Amino acid sequence: MISAPWLFRIRGFRRFHGYELGPLIFVRKPLEEAPENLVVHELMHVWQHQHRPLRLWLSYLWQGYRANEHEIEAREAVRKTSG
């Protein structure tokens, strides 16, 4: 996991607080301040990437972001592990 505030200043990344890229997770905040829920969410994407990389990438083309099955799964992982 890498703290990369510069990444989130780039157009297209501004709306994100974390971003998964293969085995790497980039977060906007310093690592010690990264919210646990964000880490869980991004770790779910790492798992998805390892198990179905092509389907993960393509899904954003035809499902968009909000209703994307992988986003729903990542949000569900946060729901199950928080509180």
Ligand SMILES: [Zn+2]
């Ligand atoms: Zn996500």
